Amino acid sequence: MYEIMIQNILSPVVLFFVLGLFAALVKSDLKFPSALSETLSIFLLVAIGLKGGIELSKYSLGEVISPVIGTLFLGSILPIVTLLLLKTIKIDKKNAIALAATYGSVSIVTYGAAISFLDQIGTTYEGFMNAMVVLMESPAIIVSLVLLKIMEQKKSEAHVFSSKTVAFTSPLTTWIDKEVLKEALFGKSILLLLGALLIGLVAGEQALPTVQPLFIDLYGSVLILFLLSMGLTAGARLPEVRKHGLQLFLFGIIMPVVGGILGVLVGTVIGLSLGGITLMGVLAGSASYIAAPAALRTSVPDANPSIYLGLALGITFPFNLLIGIPLYYQLAQWFISF
Template sequence: MYEIMMQNLLSPVVLFFVLGLFAAIVKSDLKFPNGLGEALSIYLLMAIGLKGGMELSHYSVESVAKPILGTLLLGTVLPVITLLIMRLIKMDLYNAIGLAAAYGSVSIVTYGAAVSFLEKNGTSYEGFMNAMVVLLESPAILISLLLLKIMEKTKKQPIITLQNAGVVHPALQLIDKEVIKESLFGKSVLLLLGSLIIGLAVGEAALPAVKPLFIDLYSGVLMLFLLNMGLIAGKRLPELRKHGLKLVLFGIFMPVFSGVLGVLVGNLAGLSPGGAALMGVLAGSASYIAAPAALKTSVPEASPSIYLGLSLGITFPFNLIIGIPIYYHFAQWIQ
């Protein structure tokens, strides 16, 4: 286990993140040009979606049905668990919802780093796992926003109301098109889902056109992106001090709990050890791209310094350095 963790820690992907973190801590003038970070994230979303769609074209619906159900289950359960924990530690509703959306969703870059880790260790995994990234992105955001609307409504009105001479549960009134639009058609989800569909449609025939940019250059672009993420995470770290030790501990222990749960679900879905490890990474990571984008407009009362500072400042580096080897080791052990 120690050797696996050290191997991951000394990989170029992780070391560039550490370099960015160090630069932020020592207040270096190193910074990325405006728009470059956004361009790199667009590239990564397209690359993961395309590769997932092309790999998914090799499989029948029957062979991916269980992993899809497992992924949707995780996307539904994890936000609820996070919300319950936050309410137990007396977190206010809006920030609890913000963390539920972030920790129920997925970190694209953590997943990309995990794929690089598996490939470096010569561990095979199901190619359709890239598609599971897309499936886990939206449900958690949608579930979290619906939970917020339901909890707000139940404070203001009875559990059931009469409308048009029929009995209507408030939950049915809460699914407004703006919430659905933010969850399903935000830029991150749209790029992932769109690229996945394109990759699925064109299949292996598109490999000569896709390979030079989206496969051969993937690792190099990931290093650049993580250098920028290190700079951002380093600037977010001081914000967490305002919110106490409980949140910091949550940012460490929640990914371990969720990651182990993800590995178990992957194992029950019949995935290989490599695939189950990736399912653990998906469950154990926290979103700092898609979820914050949705929260910014849907839950403006939630503080970005909490959900973004925790996911990017604590959970992201924890997973990158320690979490990925833990999920990998557990997936190997359980099988």
């Protein structure tokens, strides 16, 4: 595992992230134009979606149903796991829910780095895993908002709660603002991923001559530029995380490991390959800083962005990039050998 970690750390993708992180910490004047960062983000979302759709066109529904169920399960259970871990930290309800949505959803860029890692070490994976990224974006956000409503209305006479049943007198659409549902299901990142996925699925392999020169061949190079930008952003967020103490810092490391173990376990149970299990671990161990924050700004405005964004970008993202990805790969190897 040590050799794999060193190989990952010395890859250009990680080194450029470290360069951006260093530039932010020494307060360099290096900056990325916001329009360029946005363009790079759009490129990565479209590339992952197209590649997933083209690969998905090769599989039948029966071959992907188990991964779909496993992904939806992870997206639904991870917010609950997050809240249970946060019970050991003195943190208010709104920020706890924000962290639950953030850590239940997925980081597209971490997933992209994991693909680069697998390609570098020559490990194959199921092409439909790119489609699982899309599926895991929304469930955690929706589940977290439902949990918030349950917590807020726990003492209400209109709702009856017990260890076995929960009775609701209001439909789900009255619990969550329609704009929040719209953001969770049709926000920019999800719309681009899902749209590109469907286009790739419909076009199939005949689309390769058109999309490969830009979206496949140049993917690694664009990812390097984007991670340089992410390094600058993460470095700027680190001081905000330090304000909230050691316990929150440790949560930003422990939670991805817990999520990664759950993801690897689910991937093993549904029979994925070594690469597929690793990616399932990466999906479960990453934290969103695109889709989830966009929804949280509307639904939980009282939550502090410096906590959920600072932790996801300043702690969990670098941890996964340096240690988490090779760790999930090693865990996948151990689980397969059992």
